[in-house]
Amino acid sequence: MTTKSTDPDPGPASGAGPELLPPAGASVTVRLHWLFRHALRQGLPHPLLILLMQYRGVE
């Protein structure tokens, strides 16, 4: 089941970085960035993140 995001939350663009954002009650975008925080923190490529962003409707 695909979850379309209607949350206006712009995601992790606050400048704080996804690892500092609380996961509870977060938007789909923020939650996804939280899930991938280790790869993002280290600047590692993670093709799944893009695919899951599209799948969750938050590209």
Add this chain to the structure above:
Amino acid sequence: MNAEALIGRVRDLPPLPRVLTEVLLALQRDDVAVDQLSLKISQDEALAAKTLRLANCSFYGVAGRVGSIRDGINVLGLRTLSAALAAAAVAGRFPRVHCEGFDFDAHWRHSIGSALCAQAIARVLQMDESTAFTAALLHDIGRLALASHFPAEFAQTLRYQAEHDCLTHEAEHAVLGTDHCELGAAIAEHWCFAAPVIQAIRQHHAPQAQGAANLVDVVHVADNIAHGLDLSGLPSEAVPPLSVPTWMRLGLTAEQCREIFERVEMELDGLCDALNS
């Protein structure tokens, strides 16, 4: 407790029930007779009940219509039955004790979700679906063993992981000197699982950089997808690093990935109910 002591304790785990071992060995043969297998399964009440529950699971499309072990075997197929019974056996070996920070239900949702992912990937790549299902289902068996048999030590590992927001196996190495991959492989060896399954458990966080796509690759990517789909529902959930060479080797298209995501999310709850009941 050091790594050698942990692995030594794992090897002291009681063997699998005799009937189950016989069934699993029989299922590895190409010439296994359904009647003979049916008789063996019928000798064990728990295995018989599990076989019927699985065959009647809506996942297999015949909900509530399978009444005999023989029909159950025919519905599931021999290889799927093998995978399912292995899962049932493993689950039964690890009692749900209190381990602070560890959620047994979330663990099984992740394992079953990974198994569905691996099965779907294997189908796309025309690899053995049942072996992929089994290997992915058991890939984190080391975590289950730690939570069930070493709850104090594992709770300490989970605290370390939370404090440092690091990866599971990094925390395990820091606290225990080993990780769930090595422990899981030791358990799978102890219980005589097939060599490719043992290898997939041992290497699922560190697949080889070269060579043709194999079972380790499938389990590595399936584990990543299951974490990425957030199947466990844990607030602290995290996707481990993905081996890009492995990802490239599998060559899944965006459309195939989308179909895998949809299929896994659609089938997860039904299969969780059937395997956990």
